[in-house]
Amino acid sequence: MKHSLLYKRDFYAGGLMMLLGLFAALNGPRYTLGTLMHMGPGFMPTALGVLLTVLGIVIAGSAFTTKEGEGEEGILPEHPQWFAWGCILASPLAFILFGKVGGMIPGTFMCVFVAAIGDRDATWRSVVALSAVVTFFGVALFHYLLKIPMPVLKWDFL
Amino acid sequence: MIEQALAGLWYGFSVAFEPQNLMWCFVGVLVGNMVGVLPGMGPLATISILLPLTFGMKPVGAILMLAGVMYGAQYGGAICSILLNLPCHPPHAVTCLDGFPMTKQGRGGVALGLTVFSSFVGASWGITEMIFLSPILVKVALEFGPAEICSLMALGLLAGSTLARGSPVKGVCMTIVGLLLGSVGSDLETGQQRFTFGLAELDDGVELIALALGLFGIAEFMTSVNQTAAINTQYSNVRLRDMRPTKADVKRSIFPAIRGTLVGSLCSLIPGTGPTIASFVAYATEKKVSKTPEKFGTGMIEGVVCPETSTHSSVQGDFIPTMSLGIPGDAVMALLLGALIIQGIVPGPQLISQHPDIFWGLVASFWIGNILLVLLNVPLIGIWVKMLTIPYKYLYPSAMFFVCIGVYAANNDFFQVGEVVVIGIFGYVLLRLGFHPAPILLGFVLGPRFEENFRRAMLISRGDLATFVERPISAVFVALCVILIGAQIYVRLKGSKGDVYLPPEKALHPGAEQETAAQPAALSADATRVPH
Numbered sequence: 024m025k026h027s028l029l030y031k032r033d034f035y036a037g038g039l040m041m042l043l044g045l046f047a048a049l050n051g052p053r054y055t056l057g058t059l060m061h062m063g064p065g066f067m068p069t070a071l072g073v074l075l076t077v078l079g080i081v082i083a084g085s086a087f088t089t090k091e092g093e094g095e096e097g098i099l100p101e102h103p104q105w106f107a108w109g110c111i112l113a114s115p116l117a118f119i120l121f122g123k124v125g126g127m128i129p130g131t132f133m134c135v136f137v138a139a140i141g142d143r144d145a146t147w148r149s150v151v152a153l154s155a156v157v158t159f160f161g162v163a164l165f166h167y168l169l170k171i172p173m174p175v176l177k178w179d180f181l
Numbered sequence: 182m183i184e185q186a187l188a189g190l191w192y193g194f195s196v197a198f199e200p201q202n203l204m205w206c207f208v209g210v211l212v213g214n215m216v217g218v219l220p221g222m223g224p225l226a227t228i229s230i231l232l233p234l235t236f237g238m239k240p241v242g243a244i245l246m247l248a249g250v251m252y253g254a255q256y257g258g259a260i261c262s263i264l265l266n267l268p269c270h271p272p273h274a275v276t277c278l279d280g281f282p283m284t285k286q287g288r289g290g291v292a293l294g295l296t297v298f299s300s301f302v303g304a305s306w307g308i309t310e311m312i313f314l315s316p317i318l319v320k321v322a323l324e325f326g327p328a329e330i331c332s333l334m335a336l337g338l339l340a341g342s343t344l345a346r347g348s349p350v351k352g353v354c355m356t357i358v359g360l361l362l363g364s365v366g367s368d369l370e371t372g373q374q375r376f377t378f379g380l381a382e383l384d385d386g387v388e389l390i391a392l393a394l395g396l397f398g399i400a401e402f403m404t405s406v407n408q409t410a411a412i413n414t415q416y417s418n419v420r421l422r423d424m425r426p427t428k429a430d431v432k433r434s435i436f437p438a439i440r441g442t443l444v445g446s447l448c449s450l451i452p453g454t455g456p457t458i459a460s461f462v463a464y465a466t467e468k469k470v471s472k473t474p475e476k477f478g479t480g481m482i483e484g485v486v487c488p489e490t491s492t493h494s495s496v497q498g499d500f501i502p503t504m505s506l507g508i509p510g511d512a513v514m515a516l517l518l519g520a521l522i523i524q525g526i527v528p529g530p531q532l533i534s535q536h537p538d539i540f541w542g543l544v545a546s547f548w549i550g551n552i553l554l555v556l557l558n559v560p561l562i563g564i565w566v567k568m569l570t571i572p573y574k575y576l577y578p579s580a581m582f583f584v585c586i587g588v589y590a591a592n593n594d595f596f597q598v599g600e601v602v603v604i605g606i607f608g609y610v611l612l613r614l615g616f617h618p619a620p621i622l623l624g625f626v627l628g629p630r631f632e633e634n635f636r637r638a639m640l641i642s643r644g645d646l647a648t649f650v651e652r653p654i655s656a657v658f659v660a661l662c663v664i665l666i667g668a669q670i671y672v673r674l675k676g677s678k679g680d681v682y683l684p685p686e687k688a689l690h691p692g693a694e695q696e697t698a699a700q701p702a703a704l705s706a707d708a709t710r711v712p713h
Contacts, residue, residue, distance in 0.1 A: 032614060032615060033615070035614055036351065036614035036615055036616065039610070039611075039614065040354045040358075043358060043361070044357075047361050047376075050376065054368070054373050054375055055371075055373070058644060059639055059644035059645075059646065060639055060640060060643050060644030061640065061644075062635075062636045062639055063371070063373075064368035064370070064371050064373040064375060065373075065375075067360075067364060067632045067635070068361060068364050068375060068376070071357050071360055071361050071364075072361070074357055075354060075357045075358070075361070078350055078353060078354050078357070079354070081350055082348075082350055082351065082354070085350070098613050098614065099613070100404075100408070100613070102407070102408075104403075104406055104407050104408075107403075107406040107407050108403050108406070108609075111399060111402050111403055111406060111577070111581065111605075112399070112403075112602055112605065112606065114578070114581045114585070115399075115581070115584070115585050115588075115598050115599070115601055115602050116599070116602065118582075118585040118586075118589075118598060119595045119598050119599060122585075122589070122595065123595060130585075131582055131586070134581060134582050134585050135578045135579065135581065135582050136578075138577065138578035138581040138582075139574065139575075139578035141406060141407075142406065142407060142573070142574035142577075142578075143407050144572075144574050145574060149574075150578075153575055153578060153579070154578075157578070157579050157582050161582055161586065165586055165590070169234055169237075169590075171586065171589070171590045171593070172593050173589065173593070
């Protein structure tokens with residue numbers, strides 16, 4: 024198990040780079056390559072894409088030569104935190120949604136709230152308290168002091 | 182020459198002492214010191230959050246503040262390392278080795294006190310270096326044509342990606358990804374849309390702030406969430422009077438401070454070797470010079486002073502290529518350069534003559550800022566120590582809000598907030614696959630200028646690639662690139678791993694490992710492997 028994981032990490036790392044490289048190299052020519060003297064907008068992305076693909080192959084290839092026990096980590100950490108990760112990623116989405124619909128106060132509150140419930144020690148009381156405090160100071164700082172153009176409180180559906 | 186520099190410095194002080202600039206400098210170092218202390222918040226994330234708030238400010242004030250965050254965080258990071266044994270910020274990982282044992286012996290205050298003063302010494306030397314070296318570099322660089330600029334950038338990118346953390350090949354990959362990300366949006370010459378997927382919001386390219394906050398904010402939070410062990414504060418009761426060193430301590434620190442300064446300034450001259458490498462080289466040097474190398478790791482003041490001094494001297498020195506050539510050495514510098522570009526200031530050798538207020542104001546503010554930091558750190562040490570106890574569960578949700586509002590404020594547009602989520606996922610995947618995303622920022626910021634100059638060089642030489650080796654100065658840079666790659670391959674073939682300078686990844690992630698015994702052992706093993 025450990026053995027196969029260790030090979031996989033660099034395989035995936037190289038594979039990802041190859042994928043990105045191929046994407047750039049194949050899409051670059053669509054933007055006019057031009058000649059070396061008069062380079063078009065597609066030249067640089069194509070060249071970089073080819074280079075990245077080659078390096079991706081090198082990384083994936085180096086997975087073969089890695090000796091057993093040298094790779095120290097798997098792709099996932101020892102204790103994957105799917106819930107917490109979901110919360111962190113959902114927090115900006117909550118900010119967008121509630122910010123668009125309700126303005127800065129609900130946006131901020133939900134943004135902090137969603138992020139905070141991801142922590143394993145979170146209790147409802149602490150999360151609500153934290154969200155309220157951040158909302159209070161956040162709105163004071165960003166709306167009244169720095170005058171970020173975002174309505175404090177409103178009600179409309181997009 | 183010297184007179185000119187001193188006249189410039191005098192002018193700089195008049196700029197930096199303007200009440201508004203002085204205030205921004207103070208805000209910068211204060212915030213920097215704060216995030217330096219807080220485990221799990223880095224200067225990169227902080228600067229990116231503050232960046233959109235500087236749009237309405239004058240360029241001088243903005244850059245003074247952002248730079249202040251950067252070197253302020255270096256002071257704060259030392260507190261965290263010495264008192265908690267938490268290497269929150271990579272440059273201070275090595276400080277834990279002897280700093281924490283001193284804390285256990287009840288001498289943590291002394292270690293902190295001497296660190297503050299030796300840091301000031303290191304920083305002062307770095308600033309002096311900047312005053313006298315930058316004008317010389319500029320004189321040379323003003324003669325550069327597109328070919329020279331291009332190969333110099335290539336050298337900077339290559340050094341920045343291969344000498345930093347992790348595998349060099351992966352580092353180069355990250356730089357290329359950064360360059361590609363930099364090409365998103367309208368092409369500079371033809372206006373052709375590249376990689377925009379039909380989204381009008383991407384016409385102006387990927388937002389620098391969204392990129393930085395995704396990679397160094399969200400991806401870092403995902404790494405640290407629920408992974409931080411409870412912080413052990415039983416030793417961190419430090420008061421002002423504990424900080425007074427004995428005469429013997431001071432005597433023991435003088436030479437390590439000088440050596441640290443020299444190591445740091447040397448490291449800052451080599452592109453790509455930032456404060457982290459400087460601190461490791463300094464620790465290894467100190468161990469080698471010492472008459473009692475076996476005592477290192479048990480609380481030797483030399484082992485604290487020397488790396489800290491070198492870190493600070495190198496941090497200030499890193500500004501030299503950034504400000505005088507427009508070529509950043511690491512991700513933080515890339516971000517500061519990005520801030521200048523957003524303010525409409527073109528970085529490069531012409532910066533000092535076109536915007537003397539920025540350059541000399543910055544230099545002068547370094548000194549003011551460092552003095553402020555000494556004043557902040559010595560009497561207020563109790564407050565900083567208290568801040569160490571803020572739990573992560575309050576920290577990261579609040580930071581998420583700052584990330585969101587910061588990205589929103591950049592363009593007053595929710596689209597970029599979505600962008601930051603996508604980049605965050607990408608950044609976390611990269612971290613898990615063993616990539617270090619810092620070089621992405623380097624490539625991203627330099628990308629458009631690199632492409633522009635490459636095209637121009639090709640146009641001048643009529644499509645002849647040989648121009649890069651035919652022009653002598655450019656040839657030197659190309660040769661250095663080749664030597665750099667060759668040395669990496671040589672090191673690889675000799676069997677040792679590519680990242681000889683650096684500690685295992687675990688040690689660099691806050692909270693990932695907090696075993697008092699195991700970690701310093703691993704660190705010192707690595708530190709001694711540094712070649713001379």
